[in-house]
Amino acid sequence: xxxxxxxxxxGEMSGDQPAPEQAEATYLSGAAVDAVRKFGITAxxxxxxxxxxxxxxxxxxxxxxxxxxxxxxxxxxxxPGDEELLAxxxxxxxGRRVNDQNSxxxxxxxxxxxxxxxxQEACQIAxxxxxxxxxxxxxxxxxxxxxxxxxxxxxxxxxIFRGDWHGGYDPLKHKVGIQCTPxxxxxxxAVGVAHAAKLRGEDTVVLAMCGDGATSxxxxxxxxxxxxxxxxxxIFFVQNxxxxxxxxxxxxxxxxxxxxxxxxxxMAGERVDGNDVVALLAVLDRAVKLARxxxxxxLVEAHTYRMQAHTNADDATRYRQDTEVAxxxxxxxxxxxxxxxxxxxxxxxxxxxxxxxxAEAVATxxxxxxxxxxxxxxxDLFKHVFATPTPQLAQQSALLADELAxxxxxxxxxxxxxx
Amino acid sequence: MSPTITTSSEANGNVSSATARAAASAAANAEEAGPQPxxxxxxxxxxxxxxxxxxxxxxVFGEDVGMLGGVFRITDGLMKTFGEQxxxxxxxxxxxxxxxxxxxxxxxxxxxxxxxFDAFAYPAFEQIVSHVAKMHNRTxxxxxxxxxxxxxxxxxxxxxEHHCDSSESYYAHTAGLKVYTPATVADAYRxxxxxxxxxxxxxxxxxxxxxxxxxxxxxxxLRAEYGRxxxxxxxxxxxxxxxxSGTDATLIAYGPSVPTALAAAAAAAEEGRSLEVIDIRTxxxxxxxxxxxxxxxxxxxVVIAEAHGFASVSSEIVARIQERCFHYLAAPIRxxxxxxxxxxAPKLExxxxxxxxxxxxxxxxLQWED
Ligand SMILES: Cc1ncc(C[n+]2csc(CCOP(=O)(O)OP(=O)(O)O)c2C)c(N)n1
Ligand SMILES: [Mg+2]
Numbered sequence: 090x091x092x093x094x095x096x097x098x099x100g101e102m103s104g105d106q107p108a109p110e111q112a113e114a115t116y117l118s119g120a121a122v123d124a125v126r127k128f129g130i131t132a133x134x135x136x137x138x139x140x141x142x143x144x145x146x147x148x149x150x151x152x153x154x155x156x157x158x159x160x161x162x163x164x165x166x167x168x169p170g171d172e173e174l175l176a177x178x179x180x181x182x183x184g185r186r187v188n189d190q191n192s193x194x195x196x197x198x199x200x201x202x203x204x205x206x207x208x209q210e211a212c213q214i215a216x217x218x219x220x221x222x223x224x225x226x227x228x229x230x231x232x233x234x235x236x237x238x239x240x241x242x243x244x245x246x247x248x249i250f251r252g253d254w255h256g257g258y259d260p261l262k263h264k265v266g267i268q269c270t271p272x273x274x275x276x277x278x279a280v281g282v283a284h285a286a287k288l289r290g291e292d293t294v295v296l297a298m299c300g301d302g303a304t305s306x307x308x309x310x311x312x313x314x315x316x317x318x319x320x321x322x323x324i325f326f327v328q329n330x331x332x333x334x335x336x337x338x339x340x341x342x343x344x345x346x347x348x349x350x351x352x353x354x355x356m357a358g359e360r361v362d363g364n365d366v367v368a369l370l371a372v373l374d375r376a377v378k379l380a381r382x383x384x385x386x387x388l389v390e391a392h393t394y395r396m397q398a399h400t401n402a403d404d405a406t407r408y409r410q411d412t413e414v415a416x417x418x419x420x421x422x423x424x425x426x427x428x429x430x431x432x433x434x435x436x437x438x439x440x441x442x443x444x445x446x447x448a449e450a451v452a453t454x455x456x457x458x459x460x461x462x463x464x465x466x467x468x469d470l471f472k473h474v475f476a477t478p479t480p481q482l483a484q485q486s487a488l489l490a491d492e493l494a495x496x497x498x499x500x501x502x503x504x505x506x507x508x
Numbered sequence: 509m510s511p512t513i514t515t516s517s518e519a520n521g522n523v524s525s526a527t528a529r530a531a532a533s534a535a536a537n538a539e540e541a542g543p544q545p546x547x548x549x550x551x552x553x554x555x556x557x558x559x560x561x562x563x564x565x566x567x568v569f570g571e572d573v574g575m576l577g578g579v580f581r582i583t584d585g586l587m588k589t590f591g592e593q594x595x596x597x598x599x600x601x602x603x604x605x606x607x608x609x610x611x612x613x614x615x616x617x618x619x620x621x622x623x624x625f626d627a628f629a630y631p632a633f634e635q636i637v638s639h640v641a642k643m644h645n646r647t648x649x650x651x652x653x654x655x656x657x658x659x660x661x662x663x664x665x666x667x668x669e670h671h672c673d674s675s676e677s678y679y680a681h682t683a684g685l686k687v688y689t690p691a692t693v694a695d696a697y698r699x700x701x702x703x704x705x706x707x708x709x710x711x712x713x714x715x716x717x718x719x720x721x722x723x724x725x726x727x728x729x730l731r732a733e734y735g736r737x738x739x740x741x742x743x744x745x746x747x748x749x750x751x752x753s754g755t756d757a758t759l760i761a762y763g764p765s766v767p768t769a770l771a772a773a774a775a776a777a778e779e780g781r782s783l784e785v786i787d788i789r790t791x792x793x794x795x796x797x798x799x800x801x802x803x804x805x806x807x808x809x810v811v812i813a814e815a816h817g818f819a820s821v822s823s824e825i826v827a828r829i830q831e832r833c834f835h836y837l838a839a840p841i842r843x844x845x846x847x848x849x850x851x852x853a854p855k856l857e858x859x860x861x862x863x864x865x866x867x868x869x870x871x872x873x874l875q876w877e878d
Contacts, residue, residue: 225615255646260614267646271638277604278639281611288567288593288617307631311604318599473645474684476652476707479793480746 120384121357124163135163136357138348142392143372144362148420150428164359166371171435177214177366178426178436179444184210184234185423186448187243190455191233195401199459201252204231208396211422212328214238215369216296219377225295227266227279232298239265243451244458253465272303276312276325283321294322294380302333304350305341313388317354322380324373325388328363330395335408351388363391364422367429394420467493543724548696552582552714554727555700556620560590563618566704568595570605570622579624580660580719606632606657610639613653620704626661627670633678640709641684656703656710662764662814664717664861666854673851674815679711680791680824686745687791689713691766693723695789697730699744706745715764748795750802754784757808757871760799760825762788765812765862772867783871791821799825800832807838808874812862817845839875
């Protein structure tokens with residue numbers, strides 16, 4: 090969505106007269122056409138990301154001057170309202186607590202695995218808050234905090250990592266896809282959901298999430314292209330946390346930025362400070378608005394950092410320096426937001442205490458819920474493979490039932506011999 | 509790329525003249541009621557059109573399926589009849605086609621998608637195996653994926669490489685997929701309607717060499733028969749058909765191999781041997797009862813499939829018969845399958861494909877007392 094100064098300055102491209110390239114770009118609509126008209130830029134310039142990432146609140150927690158925020162003509166971002174920001178801060182604190190509680194539960198052996206989004210909470214929260222009721226989200230394995238922020242029960246969200254089933258919540262009820270592991274395959278499901286909604290004339294927006302490394306996958310390309318060709322309201326939200334397990338971004342892509350990939354598909358891209366929840370909300374809110382108005386898909390890249398190892402099974406010291414991690418501590422999304430809201434008088438000690446209490450309640454819920462011994466029903470193995478089951482599965486289910494019955498009978502007779 | 513293009517456009521040339529012939533004869537016969545010569549292509553096309561008439565959520569998309577009507581013309585006229593919203597071309601990306609269909613099915617649609625050829629479905633393998641097959645189970649049945657993936661498959665058409673694979677074993681091996689493969693014109697209609705109405709995802713394997721084969725079929729009667737589903741019409745899912753009755757040995761086949769098995773049975777009859785032919789129809793779910801009943805009756809069995817024999821649907825069928833019919837067998841079960849080689853070039857395919865003679869040789873091997 091950049092307008093590079095040198096090109097926009099070219100006289101023949103300014104004013105209401107469309108430049109030759111623009112006249113050809115008949116696939117453009119809505120915001121792009123407006124911007125092309127208003128600023129006399131080319132369609133390509135509209136689609137390119139701004140020259141710098143959008144940042145509204147710096148790492149010290151100070152609101153930046155408008156001219157320093159990275160906004161350029163064609164992509165202006167108004168400051169979100171105080172109420173929205175306070176709600177976001179509350180969710181940030183809860184999200185951090187959720188991440189750290191879950192990591193602790195893994196260490197205690199109460200959960201099999203947890204890919205933490207510690208450090209990425211601003212992305213998680215903004216992804217959830219920018220959507221309206223009825224909109225869909227397609228998250229990855231790392232996006233549990235975003236899933237919970239969409240209203241999914243924390244225990245149901247953690248079922249997948251606890252190990253009692255591959256998914257714990259109802260995607261149709263919450264309009265949240267099951268957290269997806271095969272990288273970027275879910276982006277195509279997002280495209281399909283948006284396409285179905287569009288065919289029915291519904292104004293559903295779909296937010297599709299993936300990581301930086303995942304942008305190398307083939308389905309990333311296919312999903313962006315399909316969304317652009319069918320002109321669908323999908324926002325592709327890439328959390329660039331710099332690593333794909335051990336592999337740094339430089340080994341995935343030598344594109345100027347991941348947001349630049351958008352222009353190749355004929356959609357607009359933008360990059361934003363992924364630890365600045367204010368900027369994230371501003372950019373994503375606008376993306377949602379544009380998508381809902383029918384301007385087609387958008388790509389938003391958020392620069393953030395995976396503060397912890399890939400999962401508990403990973404040893405991050407094998408591939409990155411502690412000094413690098415330390416630099417990102419200073420850019421933490423929570424401390425900066427707390428400072429900003431406190432300075433602004435939106436957050437006081439009372440509010441802070443109330444939010445901390447709320448976060449603690451969710452942590453308690455996780456500890457209690459995940460501490461319980463869940464009984465898994467072995468017959469569930471067969472129940473859900475098909476809507477209309479096969480005779481073969483009925484036979485296998487009977488075989489397992491018989492085995493279990495004999496085990497139980499054996500246990501009883503052993504008990505009796507012991508007496 | 510050019511051999512592919514040349515060959516398929518030659519094939520298309522044949523296809524379109526055949527379409528024209530079929531259309532002309534259909535027009536000439538429009539007034540006449542009762543059974544008419546109908547191609548499998550026409551039956552499949554009619555099944556999709558009828559399903560689209562019956563249910564607005566049925567959508568057809570894929571590569572070249574719109575304006576062109578598909579490289580085999582199976583979707584001919586659907587875009588014109590139902591509009592570009594309901595039958596449309598996608599960009600060239602098979603994973604994209606299947607993945608988008610998954611999302612559409614999640615959101616209330618019943619997509620019927622076409623993979624242009626068997627081997628070009630492989631880019632979609634991840635979507636098929638990791639999502640199409642698993643979504644229902646993963647979500648404990650909350651999310652159903654009522655989608656049909658149509659795959660023109662198998663050989664016998666003189667096609668170049670990547671156009672003749674028998675890929676059914678990959679899908680049959682994947683838990684959560686139903687795998688249908690019709691061998692007759694009437695079954696092509698019935699089974700595609702059933703697949704579209706199924707709440708489970710169906711891999712619909714279409715034997716491309718049978719597209720232009722004709723049977724005497726009354727499509728109106730088939731349509732009416734299908735309409736009586738609610739009154740207990742027998743579903744084809746999970747029900748093999750006895751394609752020819754016999755008493756001496758059982759030939760078990762599916763899809764493209766059924767006509768070959770029937771030809772072998774006819775030839776054997778002339779030599780005084782009575783062979784029963786079973787058409788499996790749906791590989792998943794598999795009809796153990798019909799197969800076992802036939803083999804228990806005859807005591808001898810030959811399984812026929814175009815696919816490589818090793819670790820395949822044919823090996824599965826042999827194992828299942830052995831488990832159920834061991835004490836009834838007068839001879840080891842024989843198989844006649846494709847060799848374990850990549851599908852051959854056109855000039856060699858007749859050596860590869862299970863033919864009547866090879867089937868009869870296998871039957872001769874079944875330890876007859878006489
Ligand atoms: C298709 C596929 N290949 C490989 C993996 C194994 N894997 C899981 S996460 C991951 C790294 C992904 O990195 P990125 O997209 O940057 O997301 P992040 O984990 O950093 O959030 C890999 C390689 C997978 N899940 N899916
Ligand atoms: Mg990453």
